[in-house]
Amino acid sequence: MNRGNKAIERFPSRRGRFIRVDMRHSLSPPVFRIGRSKTGLGLFATSPIRKGAFIAEYWGKRIPTKTADDLNSKYLFEINSRWTIDGSDRRNIARYINHSCRPNAEPDIRNGTIRIRAVKSIDPGDEITYNYGNGYFETFIKPLGCKCAACARKRRRARSKRARA
Numbered sequence: 001m002n003r004g005n006k007a008i009e010r011f012p013s014r015r016g017r018f019i020r021v022d023m024r025h026s027l028s029p030p031v032f033r034i035g036r037s038k039t040g041l042g043l044f045a046t047s048p049i050r051k052g053a054f055i056a057e058y059w060g061k062r063i064p065t066k067t068a069d070d071l072n073s074k075y076l077f078e079i080n081s082r083w084t085i086d087g088s089d090r091r092n093i094a095r096y097i098n099h100s101c102r103p104n105a106e107p108d109i110r111n112g113t114i115r116i117r118a119v120k121s122i123d124p125g126d127e128i129t130y131n132y133g134n135g136y137f138e139t140f141i142k143p144l145g146c147k148c149a150a151c152a153r154k155r156r157r158a159r160s161k162r163a164r165a
């Protein structure tokens with residue numbers, strides 16, 4: 001895979017601010033941009049991404065899962081009962097991928113590496129999402145109400161049903 005010679009790419013985030021991303025862990029040239037989403041920043045496709053394609057690795061410091069709960073980080077990704085990745089480094093582009101209950105990507109964990117892959121074809125402009133899993137959902141998302149597109153649609157449908165009733 002040609003990853004180019006540039007390791008660090010600057011992504012504009014908001015008003016003159018840039019996020020520096022380490023491109024050695026993702027498709028290069030990038031097929032995504034960082035943009036505004038309902039839950040803050042998110043990752044959006046800028047080119048078509050075919051089903052099955054590798055998008056980015058979720059990388060970071062590898063820490064024992066036993067001690068991970070003591071860290072106050074939103075960016076912990078448990079590989080197994082032994083190891084967890086702390087993906088809070090801003091150069092980790094995968095940390096900008098938001099949760100969805102009906103995602104278009106998913107993490108593929110192999111040999112201690114977390115690779116985010118497309119599970120359907122993704123169009124330019126689509127937000128790239130994966131399902132964060134039950135544990136994370138119950139603890140962090142459910143108490144606030146899930147803001148993913150699928151749940152927003154569900155709420156709209158429920159509201160219009162109530163309005164008709």
Ligand SMILES: [Zn+2]
Nearest residue numbers: 101146148151
């Ligand atoms: Zn949802």
